Amino acid sequence: xxxxxxxxxxxxxxxxxxxxxxxxxxxxxxxxxxxxxxxxxxxxxxxxxxxxxxxxxxxxxxxxxxxxxxxxxxxxxxxxxxxxxxxxxxxxxxxxxxxxxxxxxxxxxxxxxxxxxxxxxxxxxxxxxxxxxxxxxxxxxxxxxxxxxxxxxxxxxxxxxxxxxxxxxxxxxxxxxxxxxxxxxxxxxxxxxxxxxxxxxxxxxxxxxxxxxxxxxxxxxxxxxxxxxxxxxxxxxxxxxxxxxxxxxxxxxxxxxxxxxxxxxxxxxxxxxxxxxxxxxxxxxxxxxxxxxxxxxxxxxxxxxxxxxxxxxxxxxxxxxxxxxxxxxxxxxxxxxxxxxxxxxxxxxxxxxxxxxxxxxxxxxxxxxxxxxxxxxxxxxx
Amino acid sequence: xxxxxxxxxxxxxxxxxxxxxxxxxxxxxxxxxxxxxxxxxxxxxxxxxxxxxxxxxxxxxxxxxxxxxxxxxxxxxxxxxxxxxxxxxxxxxxxxxxxxxxxxxxxxxxxxxxxxxxxxxxxxxxxxxxxxxxxxxxxxxxxxxxxxxxxxxxxxxxxxxxxxxxxxxxxxxxxxxxxxxxxxxxxxxxxxxxxxxxxxxxxxxxxxxxxxxxxxxxxxxxxxxxxxxxxxxxxxxxxxxxxxxxx
Numbered sequence: 179x180x181x182x183x184x185x186x187x188x189x190x191x192x193x194x195x196x197x198x199x200x201x202x203x204x205x206x207x208x209x210x211x212x213x214x215x216x217x218x219x220x221x222x223x224x225x226x227x228x229x230x231x232x233x234x235x236x237x238x239x240x241x242x243x244x245x246x247x248x249x250x251x252x253x254x255x256x257x258x259x260x261x262x263x264x265x266x267x268x269x270x271x272x273x274x275x276x277x278x279x280x281x282x283x284x285x286x287x288x289x290x291x292x293x294x295x296x297x298x299x300x301x302x303x304x305x306x307x308x309x310x311x312x313x314x315x316x317x318x319x320x321x322x323x324x325x326x327x328x329x330x331x332x333x334x335x336x337x338x339x340x341x342x343x344x345x346x347x348x349x350x351x352x353x354x355x356x357x358x359x360x361x362x363x364x365x366x367x368x369x370x371x372x373x374x375x376x377x378x379x380x381x382x383x384x385x386x387x388x389x390x391x392x393x394x395x396x397x398x399x400x401x402x403x404x405x406x407x408x409x410x411x412x413x414x415x416x417x418x419x420x421x422x423x424x425x426x427x428x429x430x431x432x433x434x435x436x437x438x439x440x441x442x443x444x445x446x447x448x449x450x451x452x453x454x455x456x457x458x459x460x461x462x463x464x465x466x467x468x469x470x471x472x473x474x475x476x477x478x479x480x481x482x483x484x485x486x487x488x489x490x491x492x493x494x495x496x497x498x499x500x501x502x503x504x505x506x507x508x509x510x511x512x513x514x515x516x517x518x519x520x521x522x523x524x525x526x527x528x529x530x531x532x533x534x535x536x537x538x539x540x541x542x543x544x545x546x547x548x549x550x551x552x553x554x555x556x557x558x559x560x
Numbered sequence: 561x562x563x564x565x566x567x568x569x570x571x572x573x574x575x576x577x578x579x580x581x582x583x584x585x586x587x588x589x590x591x592x593x594x595x596x597x598x599x600x601x602x603x604x605x606x607x608x609x610x611x612x613x614x615x616x617x618x619x620x621x622x623x624x625x626x627x628x629x630x631x632x633x634x635x636x637x638x639x640x641x642x643x644x645x646x647x648x649x650x651x652x653x654x655x656x657x658x659x660x661x662x663x664x665x666x667x668x669x670x671x672x673x674x675x676x677x678x679x680x681x682x683x684x685x686x687x688x689x690x691x692x693x694x695x696x697x698x699x700x701x702x703x704x705x706x707x708x709x710x711x712x713x714x715x716x717x718x719x720x721x722x723x724x725x726x727x728x729x730x731x732x733x734x735x736x737x738x739x740x741x742x743x744x745x746x747x748x749x750x751x752x753x754x755x756x757x758x759x760x761x762x763x764x765x766x767x768x769x770x771x772x773x774x775x776x777x778x779x780x781x782x783x784x785x786x787x788x789x790x791x792x793x794x795x796x797x798x799x800x801x802x803x804x805x806x807x
Contacts, residue, residue: 180801180803192785193612193790194615201800207786208779209777214803215803218797220794220796220797241784268779272776275776278772279773282628283631284631284634285631285634294772297772305782308782
């Protein structure tokens with residue numbers, strides 16, 4: 179009876195097997211194999227260097243290694259549970275090996291020899307890590323050497339630069355774009371200062387818009403605005419409200435929320451604002467009587483701003499209420515948020531006095547350390 | 561902890577006669593000392609002499625030899641500038657020889673000066689089809705070494721000399737500029753004639769390439785004991801009703 183293996187998933191071949199049995203898989207010493215199922219001292223699986231050819235091989239020829247399995251079943255993925263630096267070294271060295279032989283054939287003697295030295299060095303360092311029981315400091319040292327050499331070789335061979343954090347390759351599933359960008363920028367500048375790990379995320383939830391005489395549908399746009407440089411620094415979060423000033427689709431609360439991710443500490447300054455633009459959809463003029471015309475116009479309604487710093491100093495976890503300034507001079511709509519910000523700073527009243535409407539805004543600065551994974555969900559659902 | 565254990569073990573293997581001596585030994589075996597010892601032990605492990613690895617080596621060797629052959633032929637296509645030998649005294653006259661890109665013809669011709677870089681094929685007047693080559697001889701077997709008695713004494717030149725014998729009685733005589741070029745050319749010519757490449761350089765290159773290849777193949781076997789003889793193959797499974805039938 180062939181049964182799928184539970185723990186025996188990944189191993190290395192310790193003796194060459196010619197595969198001279200029905201369904202046999204020929205293996206060479208040193209190959210790594212992924213194991214799918216077993217039966218009477220035999221495994222069935224494939225060599226990782228050629229996953230398309232599956233076959234059986236004696237289990238005594240395999241030295242098992244620990245690995246964790248993703249996506250269990252026929253198409254499972256096996257990830258060896260060794261130090262990620264080791265994994266990277268193994269694959270990189272093998273890649274290099276192929277290119278190194280090409281260098282030889284093409285007569286690039288100089289690089290060929292330098293690479294040979296570096297490869298030998300890495301091989302030795304790798305052995306140190308594996309054999310070693312090194313002290314923590316020493317291990318760090320060795321890893322630094324290894325990664326420096328790996329990067330050198332990748333550069334020389336014109337391969338991609340590997341972004342890494344704490345000497346390990348970063349997981350593309352697990353890192354946000356801005357974080358990645360910062361890593362690369364940091365590396366580019368070759369600074370020795372550690373990467374700033376503090377990433378903040380801003381969670382915004384629209385609760386309701388309280389307004390006396392509305393009766394029209396609204397569109398609300400949230401974004402982050404840098405008043406020092408006078409430019410928006412985020413994408414816009416768009417939300418529709420119904421006639422009562424409540425978000426549409428009340429059964430889907432996740433649509434009322436947005437996450438502004440990856441704000442560095444430097445961005446939590448006083449001059450970063452959340453801006454809220456509100457657009458009403460309906461009649462041409464705000465106070466107009468209903469007429470026969472059924473055309474729906476998108477008309478500016480109002481705008482509210484909130485400084486991020488204010489948000490942080492206010493320790494409250496309650497909902498925040500923003501004052502909405504009515505737009506009365508339409509020609510200034512495009513810069514209304516700037517005007518409001520200036521007014522707030524300079525106590526200079528520019529926009530309308532109809533500040534009776536409020537936006538309920540839930541904000542949770544205490545939950546700032548979201549993993550970027552939440553972002554994925556958020557983005558997908560929107 | 562492992563290090564401490566090793567320290568004690570190593571100190572004990574020297575068979576200290578008293579406890580004081582043992583303590584003293586332990587103190588000498590500091591962490592750095594242990595690292596050093598390990599380093600040298602690693603170096604000694606380098607040579608893979610066990611049987612399965614030798615088998616693997618044999619298996620890979622043809623691939624590597626093919627690489628070396630390609631490299632030699634590439635070098636021959638690039639060509640080399642040789643010094644001309646005059647009967648009386650050596651004058652600084654040059655000639656250039658290179659293989660055509662399709663590996664079928666040797667182009668050669670005289671040059672007035674040592675060239676900068678490669679000489680294009682069409683500027684070399686003479687041709688020698690590879691198919692006409694009968695043999696390649698080296699050292700004192702070369703006709704030009706036999707004739708010139710004075711040169712025979714010059715051991716250095718003797719080591720760098722080789723000749724191509726072609727047609728019935730013709731020959732093309734070479735004096736390589738250095739040992740390296742000599743190896744490249746004799747290897748390349750032998751490869752063209754389908755013979756083994758015998759030079760020292762081939763042995764070195766083979767060694768370098770092969771040992772690296774082995775190391776890379778065995779990366780995942782680090783720290784794992786390789787059995788000398790392959791384990792016995794079990795009885796074939798009773799059935800082949802696989803759970804995951806992907807074929």
